[in-house]
Amino acid sequence: MSGYCIACQEKPQPPRVVVVGLASCFGCQLQITNVEEHLLDVLGQIDLRYWQLTSSEPMPDAFDVAVIEGAVTTVEAEETVRQLRERAGAVIAIGACATTAGIPGMAAAGFSERPGQVYDLVPEACGDMVAPQPVGSVIDVDFEVRTCPVDSLDFIDVLQRALYGSNKAVPTRTMCGDCKRNETSCFFGKQQLCLGLVTRAGCGARCVNLGRPCNGCRGLSPDANLPSAREACERYGVPVADFDKALEMFNQVNPALAASE
Incomplete structure (x- = not known):
């Protein structure tokens, strides 16, 4: 044996x-x-x-x-x-x-x-x-x-x-949905700029949870609707120029940004 x-x-x-x-x-x-x-x-x-x-x-x-x-x-x-x-x-x-x-x-x-x-x-x-x-x-x-x-x-x-290995899906939704789930108030209602409405979700909207607007460090979401976001800025009294300038910090080389201008 x-x-x-x-x-x-x-x-x-x-x-x-x-x-x-x-x-x-x-x-x-x-x-x-x-x-x-x-x-x-x-x-x-x-x-x-x-x-x-x-x-x-x-x-x-x-x-x-x-x-x-x-x-x-x-x-x-x-x-x-x-x-x-x-x-x-x-x-x-x-x-x-x-x-x-x-x-x-x-x-x-x-x-x-x-x-x-x-x-x-x-x-x-x-x-x-x-x-x-x-x-x-x-x-x-x-x-x-x-x-x-x-x-x-x-x-x-x-x-x-x-x-x-993993089959975990990578989120493409925008940050706004996470804010709703967290029951946090929206900065646009205070006429403050927040990039959460076009930024890729996945961080749990932590900056917003701490009382700070999203600065978009996760980059543009593939699901982002930039023309609609600009309309939202106008509707809430947030300068569209400020929105476009803020997007440049983490999206300057993103083709989607140039295509929307």
């Missing part, structure tokens, strides 16, 4: 993960560390091969999941994300800068003129700059963690889906 020794069986290797930062404040990566209660459990499930925020070691050649924070603003960054896409089985873009171009994206319009407004001669350290764009404009992205900065538990949820 043959014996069986579990200690002799080869253990499955944990998924290899790299975390890369592009043009951003690195705040989303810091948010990952703020989930102390669960962080060690998460790290125990993965082989964290590279984290730009914590180490100057070179990125390895082989890994399974690439987590990317920040907007693409240089030719070097374009090449970096393409290499990450080639090597990784799954790519996760985290934060507004990576998913919508975020704050860097505000400089995208007329970008060719902007470096000259700051530098007489652009320093070599800036590299060959390109108009800021989200990671998804350069490569196919498998998962996104939106908001600015990301919610730590939302990141863990998406990472689990990337590691183990």
Whole structure:
């Protein structure tokens, strides 16, 4: 009778993960560390091969999941994300800068003129700059963690889906529905601008719950009706120009914004 020794069986290797930062404040990566209660459990499930925020070691050649924070603003960054896409089985873009171009994206319009407004001669350290764009404009992205900065538990949820698979649907509805469910009062009734009526839901309308209007950091919802939103602004005495200007913060490179003008 043959014996069986579990200690002799080869253990499955944990998924290899790299975390890369592009043009951003690195705040989303810091948010990952703020989930102390669960962080060690998460790290125990993965082989964290590279984290730009914590180490100057070179990125390895082989890994399974690439987590990317920040907007693409240089030719070097374009090449970096393409290499990450080639090597990784799954790519996760985290934060507004990576998913919508975020704050860097505000400089995208007329970008060719902007470096000259700051530098007489652009320093070599800036590299060959390109108009800021989200990671998804350069490569196919498998998962996104939106908001600015990301919610730590939302990141863990998406990472689990990337590691183990999931059929969880990504919401496309606008934020207003969440406000109704939370029974919070509407800022438009106070003649105050709020971008919740066109912003992609998914955060639970947390800013509104805290008494602050939505600034749209999750980006435009695919279900957003911009002409109707502008009509709502007029109806409630909110300047349409203020609405359009506010949209530029996190949606400057979104084709839907240009198409609605």
